[in-house]
Each structure stands twice: as C-alpha cells, then as structure tokens.
Amino acid sequence: MIQATDEKDIEIERRFVPKAKDINDEIAWAQINKDVLRSMERPRLMYWVIFLASLALFGFGVYCEIYQYQNGMGAADLNNPQVWGWYIATFIFWIGMSHSGTLLSAILHIMHADWRKPIYRFAEAMTTFSLMTAGLFVLVHLGRVWEFYYVVAYPNERWAWPNFNSPLVWDATAIGTYLTSSIVFLYFGMIPDLAICRDNAKGVRKKFYWLLSLGWQGTDRQWANFRVAYLTVACFLIPLAVSVHSIVATDFAVSQQPGWHITSFPPYFVAGALYSGCAAIITLFIVLRYVFRFEEYMTMPILDKTCRLTFAIAMVWTYLNLVEYASVWYGDDPVAKQTLLFRATGDYATYWWAMNFLGSVVPFALAFKSLRNNIPVMLVVSLLLNLGMWLERFMIVTPTFAHGYYPWTWTDHWMPNWVQYGIVAGSFGWFSMLFMLFCKIFPTVSMYEVKEMVYHRFVARKARA
C-alpha cells in the first residue's frame, strides 16, 4: 500500500515537476560539510596577494578621502553645475548591486526555486557589502561629513527634524533599514551552518562560532522556529528591496531637472539594480567556483539558470530604458528632449552608445546555450554588463548637469580628477576586501540547504528502487 503511494508520487513528480538536475544527488552529507569547511581553511599565498592588493586599493581610496576631507570638495574637481560627479553615480551602482542577493535569497526562496540554494549565501553577502560600500559614498559626497547625522530623524533637545519632504531623508532611512535587515537575514540563514563550523573548529574559532551559532542544536523545535523566522524576514525584505531602489530613483524623479523628471524612473532603477546585481553574481559565481573548487555545488545547470534570469531582467531593463527615451522624445518638454539629444550626440555620446550597446546588445550572448556554458565568455560578459550598468548611472547624473535648463551653465567635456578616480577605485578594493574576509570566516555555500536538495533526491531514488 505504502509502496503504491510512493510510486504515484514519483509519477506525479515526473510528469509535473520535471527538474533539470542541479547538483549530483550522489553527494554524501559528510562530503558537503568537508568541501565547504575546506574552503574556510588557511588561505593560500594567492589569497594574500589578492587581499593585500585590495587592501592597498582601499588604502589609496582612504588617502584620497582624507585629502578631500582636509581640503574641501574642490579637491575632487567638482564645480557649480557638476555638483555630484562620480560619487552619486557610483553610489547608485553599489546600491544596485545589492539587490540581487535579496532576489536570490528571499524572492526565489518564497517561490521554492531550489537551484538558488548553493549560491544564495555569497549573493546575500554581496548585498550586505555593496550596501555598506554605497553607504560610504553617501558620506564621501557630503561637504560636511562630520554633520551627517543631521539627516537622521533622531530625537534631540531642539526638536530639529530633517526635512521629510526630501528624497535624501527617505534614502537615508530606506538604506539604513535595508542594511540592517540584510545583515539580520544573512546571519539568520547562516545559524545552522555556523553550528556545523562550531562543531568542526578548534581554539579561538570554536569560541567565535560558539557565540555566533546561538546554541544551535538542530532540535525539531529549533528547526520549526528557524523556518518561520527565516520566512518572515524574507517576506519583510522583499518590499524593502523594491522600495530602496525606487527611493534612490526618486532622488532624480522628484527633482525638476531635464532627464531626471521622469515617472518611469523607479521601476527603471529597480530593473537596472537587479540586472547589475545578477551580472555580479555570475562574476562571483565563476570566481568562487574556480578558487574553492566548488564544481560539485556551483554547477553548470545553476549557472545556466542564473544566466537565463539575467537575460530576462536585461530585457526588462532594455524595455524600460526605451520607455524612458520614448517618453522624453514624444513628451512636451523641449529641454528634456534636447538633453536626450545631447546624451546621444554631445560630449558624452561615446559613453551613451557604449552604455546602450553593453546594456541591451551584449546580454543577447546569454540567449545562446553554447555561450552560457562557456565559463570564460560568461566571465567577460558579466563584467561587461556591469560596466554598462555603471555607465548607465554615469549617463543619468553627469549629462543632466552638463546640459541642464540654464544655458549659461552648459559645460564642456567634464571628467573627474584623480581624487574621484581614487575613491571610486578604493570602493572596489573595500568591497573585495570585505568579500574575501567573508569567504574565509563564513561558509559561502549553504550546507544545510544543499543537503536538503540531496535529501529529496535520495528519498525519491529509494522509493523508486
């Protein structure tokens, strides 16, 4: 009787849930622990070389920031129409990078897309670190950074509040909330894995993981509570992720400048954010797979699915990009139209066309299966896509300043100087430094969830036999 039910289940599974094999279901649970824990062992020489290079890059960024702090914002070669420069463009870029971690870990989690399981952990870490980087840019760009807390709505004896009409206040609130929730979510999802680390560590590390794993024993009650808590935070995080980048878009959409005052900006920004984030996930996927020998977990079918997801998002972004151009072109604002023409034909035309090519044409490489399964090609393509998305942010900020409403302030070919280059480069150093530290301290593959994937196959196979 029991056997008959099982066969029926298998039959249903075969007919209605035809899943491509994501990972090899022959892997033993102990092997999973061993493979992931191995990635956290004493690093090789190459790790230190790359880590020190990132640290040096970050150090140079800090030097530039100190130079700018002491001399004033003029050190960054900003001027009257070009008041924001690369800082805000790169700020949006990093905020955008932070969105795909949530997409993979929260949205795909509630949609029961199992293939996310081996790769969501590092994506979630990427979210947290890129948000921290974006937060740095808010501070770097302020003229009087030592007064930054004026933006936060905190009770004070003078009852002086921030201006709640201002999108920057929404920004500060939204990013603060999102960063806190992302850290909580990343940490929540890691607790069972940290317990595994605790059980396998010695010395100081044991103490560290013992503290972090919060006395996890793997009892039924703990698992039940854990599932509820994890799902709750996931559901809380999804609207936050959408709102954060919509609010960043309102920085522009609420303002009056030509090229910014566009209603479709919030969805456009969210699509762009998911796009660049997915491209970054592909990059890190390939790097981690190679460095940690994670071929068993970060498999080609999973890369294939990530690429298809990226392609879909790229097409959404392309559509919204065209909507933006069309609504300006057919709109009744001659100034906005002229700014659009300036983008396409003026000083920044090269970057504009490069942005459109990289953002809308290059992703078609993802549509071909042979290219999707070619790892070097995918590495290059994913980096190119992110370059395109950075250029998109640059094209939003700079040309509007260069060619705004007031003809007297139209400027020639403005580009930043070494201070801005240094700080932007330093932010990449800071990000990769944090990410490398994370890889060695925390498990980059979710062990307990990979076991779940193997487990289901195991049951199904046993029933079939």
Place this chain on the structure above:
Amino acid sequence: MSLSNLIKNWSTLRVKRPYEDQYKDKDYKWAMVIDLDACTGCNACTTACYAENNLPVVGKEAFSKGQAMHWIRIERYWGEGDELPKFPDRGAQFLPMLCQQCESAPCEVVCPVGATHHTPDGLNSQVYNRCIGSRYCSANCPYKVRYFNWWQYPERAWPNPLEQQLNPDVTVRSKGVMEKCTFCVQRLVEAKNRARTEGRRVEDGEVTTACAQACPTSAITFGNLADNKSQVAKMWARQQVDLAKDKQEKSDENMRGYRIFEDLRTYPSIVYMERIRDLQA
C-alpha cells in the same frame, strides 16, 4: 514640531505656496525688478556684492574650473539665429543673474536637513550651521545660482590684515556649506528692527540691496511688494506680473516684464524687463 503635532492631521501643516493675496495682510514681501535695457554689464553689482557679503575671491584657477562664488553674476549672450546681428557688429546682451528667491523654490523641498527654507517675508534663506553640503539644492536649482564652498576660502581670500575688511554683520562661511544671494538679509533685518522700535513699517527706499545701491544706471530696483505704494509694487503692477501666477495674462503684448522659467512654477520674486532690441542698429 512638538509631540502634539505628531498626532495632528499632517496635511494641515503643509504650506501651499504661493497663493492669491498671500502677502496682502503681511508687512513685507521683498522683491526686485531688473531692467535689462538699463544694464550696461559694468559688474558694479557683483563687486558690491563681494564687498557686502564677504564673498571670497577664489583666484584664476578655481574660477576657470567653475568654482567661483559670485552670488550675482553678469551673463553675456551673443546674437543667435541668422536674422540677428552678431558680434562684432553688435555687443553682448547682459543679464544679471542672482537667486530668484522663488516662492515655490525647488531647492527648499529637496534639502534633507531643512537648511534652506522660506521666511515669512518671502525670502529663501540659507542656514549655514544646518547645512551638511549634500548639494542637492544646487542640483535641483534650474537657475544654478547656488554656490558651494569647495575650499576653505577664508584663510586664502583674506590673509592678515585683509580680514579687517570683512562685513561684521555677515557670517564668514567655512568649507562644505552651500550659500547664495540673501537679498542682503542683514540690511533687511536691521531696517525692520529699526522700524519696529519706531512703531512703523519699513518705508520704501529706506533699505536696498548692495547690488541695487551700486548700480550706476539704476537697473536694479529693490523693495517691498506687500507695500502697494512702493516702487517695486508699482512696477510689478505696471508690467502686470502677478506673483502667484505661472502664466501671466497681459493686456499688451509689448509689455517688457517677465520672470525667468515661469513655466517651471518656481514663482520667482524677480521681474526682468526685456531689452528693447533695435535690429537695424
């Protein structure tokens, strides 16, 4: 804002600006008229402004980078199109540009800390101590008349003993804050205080801005728009410019008064009088 305000209906706190007869019962609404036909582009107003408001002279290098601090600037426009005579047959058209003290100012909405806000007498004021230098106000200003302290100017602009020339009534701004034309608010406050002790309203001509005072051709007229008898109010009325309208209905098309970027609904407080161009000259 107090605790009781937090539980109030917040929409009652929102200020709709401007509205019809907003300043009818008020004592003051500062406004200006600039006659472009009278302007010779001599830059006396700019110089006077530098002296009055402690503006630093930034030097050639910073100026060429676009980091100048002139609260009022004289813009030059050359002839455009085919039918208009151009340089050198015809000189530049001058336009003195300063903060328009908009009634519905784009900068005020976006400032995260409320460092720029509207005063009851219709000025768009800037609180330097509150400013954190996000430069969002400048990004959103269609006239680009907000100037940021890109460097720590005081030491380099007024080396000892030049700091003796500073106007004691005006703050010297440090690096990292935004500043802009204030309509010489220190003069206005002084005049208002003097009038209040004498129990009267500030009379027309009693106070004026440094630029209007220095203008050799009297192209700039400054005054109180809430006072119907003031010269500014008369000129606004004669040009049929209404403060609270974004599109003026004029009985005569040849009237010269206009406000810049009216269609952006900023409701500026400065009326420009068009230049009369003699195409044959």
